[in-house]
Amino acid sequence: MMARYAGFGVIALAALTLLALVPRLGNAYYLALAISLLQYTVLATAWGMFSGPTRYVSLATTAFFGIGAYTVAVLGEVLPWPLVLLIAAAIGAMVAGIVGLSTLRLSGVYFVIFTFGLTELIRQLVVWFEVNKSHVLGRYVFVNITQADIYWQLLALAAAVFLLGWLIARSRLGFALRVIGEDETVAKHCGIDTTFAKLTLFAISATVMTLAGAIMAPRWTYIEPSIAFNPMISFQVLIMALLGGAHRLWGPVLGAVPLTLLFELLSARFPNTFTIILGCIFLVIVYMLPRGVAGLVEKLPMRLRGKKAERVAA
């Protein structure tokens, strides 16, 4: 067992080192693409960390991503960069705590609608504040951060997310979340403080999303609410995580990579019909791959063993 972990650790470290060399290729297009890939990998994995085990579908990704981006827009030029990131993470965690306490008792579709509304609420609040209090709408982000810096920070965040997710999955908290996802009533009667468990994971996931937004902010030199709080991010992340399979830590990345590449291609080729195509892709995924690519990968060894397990499942 230990040897297996050690081997896995070595492979992960080697992959990380190789990925860290991407900016050295000196190709701006590849670097930009790699940043997009990492951004969506981080967001989709963070989304899956909470929504995978609990099966609560959240559309609040944009809200937290936007909070992170806007924190940088406001504080980026005044405070040292690490402190800005720290403050962004703290704001994200705080908002997640407040939102979580008031909504995690909601179930099913009500939670989905609330999280979608939350994004709009925060965007409108920011607009109101900027128009009435700070009298600016749109801010320039002038910080001394290169594209390569953004890439490395995202890579570090991605590594941290996978490590954290792996530790949580092996912890009592991770087991509690799996029980909650199976049957919340049973979970309560097993002695699980379901509100606390869900809130903790929601806050962790939201903090990661907020950090991703903060790290990405310097990529745009100009930020306004409609850029930072673009609801499309929530939907794209949801589709990626579902395509990959949110019930596994490594699932969402299997969706994030192909779909980021596909979205990149589609939005360049078909800018006007992009959202229609997005909707069709979503339908196909839900119908054809209810357990995502991860589900397919899991089934593969069974298929090779003569479809025996398949018959049992049916």
Added chain:
Amino acid sequence: MSGHSATPVLEVDGLRRAFGGLVAVNDLGFAVAQGEIMGLLGPNGSGKTTALNLMSGVLRPDAGAIRLMGRNISGLASYRIARLGLARTFQLVRVLDGMDCRDNVKAGLAFHKPHLPAADAAARIDTLLDRVGLGGQDRRPAADLTYIDRKRLELARALAAKPLLLLLDEWLAGLNPSELTIGIELIRSLKADGITIVLVEHVMNAVRALCDRCVVMSSGRKIAEGATADVLNDAAVVRAYLGGVAADA
């Protein structure tokens, strides 16, 4: 047994809960002694399940006290009551279908203090699965189990953390005659271990075979209490069940 034997494991006093105009549980009171199996009987809609939900924290009482080993648990959240040592099963059996038998039992064990070392927890889980008749099936997915095996698994989960009190909500319902015999023996063996049980049950043979005492409810109120044989022959009880037909029916 212990010095605590004078304190009832469960004591319910003046318990009341209304849903709008319907008073589902009205001034209910009883006590369950250490090691006893108490039957909670009554026709459908008499308030048994509501009473169980009040005890296990699914619902908050409008009035009254519920004491577990002398400690008032009335109105506490379900998970707190569970951690204080009250375990339950459900009228419609609930197992965690996406997990194997081992993890189902682990769910009943993992969130109680003190946390056991992994090896001890694994041993306890094996013992429990053996105990309910699922020995050797620990890696089998719960979704593949037959009806009675699901009931067994649910019971093992409820027993995992060695509860002070076990609430069984129609645990024997839906079993065929031979399964029923097995089920009754299983519950009897729990009593032999000194586990205190409140049994909500409609299967009268099981009530006769298992319960030391019974409380009978009708329209939310307690209409009879006493030794099982006496209660089942009580005229008011027979009326409540049979709607006024002759007592010797």
